[in-house]
Amino acid sequence: MQQPSSHVLTGVHAERQRGVLALVVLLAGLILAVLAGSAAIPARAQGATDTVAQGAGGGAATARPVQPGSQVLAFNPELGVDNQGTSFRMRLNALIQPRAFVLSEPDRLVVEMPEVTFRMPARVGATGKGLIAGWRGGLFAPGRSRLVFDLSAPAQVVRLSVTPDPTTGVATFDLELAPTSRESFRAEAARAKAKIEALPVATAPVERGPAGKGDREMPAGAGSETVPVVVIDPGHGGVDFGTWSRFSEMQEKELVLAVGHLLRDRLVATKRFKVVMTRNTDVFVPLEERVRIARAAKADLFVSLHADAEETPGVHGATIYTLSESASDQRAADLAAKENRADTLAGLDVPEITDEVTDILIDLTRRETMQLSHLVARGMVDELKKSDRAIRTNPHRSAGFKVLKAHDIPSVLIELGFMTNREDVERMASAEGRKTIAETLQRTIEGYFARQMATAAAPVRAGTAQR
Numbered sequence: 521m522q523q524p525s526s527h528v529l530t531g532v533h534a535e536r537q538r539g540v541l542a543l544v545v546l547l548a549g550l551i552l553a554v555l556a557g558s559a560a561i562p563a564r565a566q567g568a569t570d571t572v573a574q575g576a577g578g579g580a581a582t583a584r585p586v587q588p589g590s591q592v593l594a595f596n597p598e599l600g601v602d603n604q605g606t607s608f609r610m611r612l613n614a615l616i617q618p619r620a621f622v623l624s625e626p627d628r629l630v631v632e633m634p635e636v637t638f639r640m641p642a643r644v645g646a647t648g649k650g651l652i653a654g655w656r657g658g659l660f661a662p663g664r665s666r667l668v669f670d671l672s673a674p675a676q677v678v679r680l681s682v683t684p685d686p687t688t689g690v691a692t693f694d695l696e697l698a699p700t701s702r703e704s705f706r707a708e709a710a711r712a713k714a715k716i717e718a719l720p721v722a723t724a725p726v727e728r729g730p731a732g733k734g735d736r737e738m739p740a741g742a743g744s745e746t747v748p749v750v751v752i753d754p755g756h757g758g759v760d761f762g763t764w765s766r767f768s769e770m771q772e773k774e775l776v777l778a779v780g781h782l783l784r785d786r787l788v789a790t791k792r793f794k795v796v797m798t799r800n801t802d803v804f805v806p807l808e809e810r811v812r813i814a815r816a817a818k819a820d821l822f823v824s825l826h827a828d829a830e831e832t833p834g835v836h837g838a839t840i841y842t843l844s845e846s847a848s849d850q851r852a853a854d855l856a857a858k859e860n861r862a863d864t865l866a867g868l869d870v871p872e873i874t875d876e877v878t879d880i881l882i883d884l885t886r887r888e889t890m891q892l893s894h895l896v897a898r899g900m901v902d903e904l905k906k907s908d909r910a911i912r913t914n915p916h917r918s919a920g921f922k923v924l925k926a927h928d929i930p931s932v933l934i935e936l937g938f939m940t941n942r943e944d945v946e947r948m949a950s951a952e953g954r955k956t957i958a959e960t961l962q963r964t965i966e967g968y969f970a971r972q973m974a975t976a977a978a979p980v981r982a983g984t985a986q987r
């Protein structure tokens with residue numbers, strides 16, 4: 521848990537923001553109403569006054585139901601433990617209707633709600649208390665947010681409520697958990713699973729590749745007007761933060777999205793690539809969906825961006841990963857297991873990846889695709905070594921990453937650096953450092969496609985024989 525001072529600061533900040541927001545809404549309402557000569561004044565003014573009044577502690581203000589288009593803020597999270605069980609509390613600036621369900625293997629409790637912006641310290645849910653081992657809140661899909669609690673023991677919800685405070689206008693989100701038996705938890709999880717399977721998972725709209733790009737047998741750029749499609753995959757997002765730094769508030773999900781956007785802009789500016797992002801905002805995207813986006817875009821290259829963490833703070837530098845049946849080393853195996861947990865962290869009910877599944881997955885991955893992935897990885901290592909940015913030992917490693925499993929798309933996963941190393945964090949957090957990273961990635965990608973074009977007479981193209 522964070523120190524209480526952080527919570528207070530967050531809350532004050534949020535309240536100030538709400539105050540400003542309310543004033544803007546009030547003024548906008550007045551102007552609109554005057555312009556339109558409508559009867560909108562009373563309603564708008566009343567709403568805005570209610571919110572403004574909470575700062576002064578006066579009036580019969582209440583948190584109001586979510587208005588279309590307005591932002592719901594969540595802040596001041598608190599965990600508590602007593603004889604009855606474990607409680608989680610947070611504040612909201614509007615009334616929402618949360619819905620909870622449990623998932624097993626591993627044991628989790630998920631609270632679904634409409635889109636909420638979590639104004640909370642970066643590492644707030646890293647540790648837990650009582651029945652809650654850890655937790656996270658964030659966007660799960662457009663319009664849908666989630667709190668996901670990792671449970672340390674089977675638990676049941678005894679209270680889930682959102683109560684407005686008539687004095688402050690701030691609503692309190694209350695979740696109380698009590699221990700339950702393994703059997704009843706399992707039964708509850710099974711009931712929830714049946715319901716979830718009936719629900720569609722909303723996902724980000726997929727940008728399609730340009731018409732005619734389907735002809736992948738045409739070597740990229742060789743007499744063709746079409747350009748290679750590069751899919752940039754910023755890891756994690758929304759409710760899944762990825763890893764974080766001890767040295768700053770920077771989270772992996774923010775870092776990789778920022779670097780992804782820089783890389784996209786650089787590639788697009790050359791007019792020699794089409795770029796598709798698996799996510800453009802701070803939203804959760806399931807691993808399978810990332811692969812699906814790449815395939816729908818008919819990608820020529822898939823680049824997944826991540827940042828690493830390591831117990832030894834001295835370990836630094838970038839590492840390039842490709843898919844393999846057996847991991848190149850224990851680190852790679854552990855890392856793949858960690859990155860593959862993204863869906864679990866976000867509260868998706870996914871079967872754990874087994875060796876058997878990995879085998880099938882590798883069989884499906886064509887040898888040519890693997891060769892091309894290795895080519896990209898080698899180019900990346902060469903580029904990184906020029907600037908002494910590669911990890912010291914084995915900068916190219918391999919393991920069973922779910923997100924690299926598109927069998928016809930050369931795919932690499934890049935750990936840009938270590939969030940546990942001060943120099944790496946400084947580099948990855950600074951504008952200059954990010955620019956250098958994006959440049960390196962751009963040079964690698966350009967070098968790879970240039971080489972592909974140079975060998976266009978006898979191109980090694982993934983999936984050529986299959987289509």
Ligand SMILES: [Zn+2]
Nearest residue numbers: 755762826827
């Ligand atoms: Zn990651």
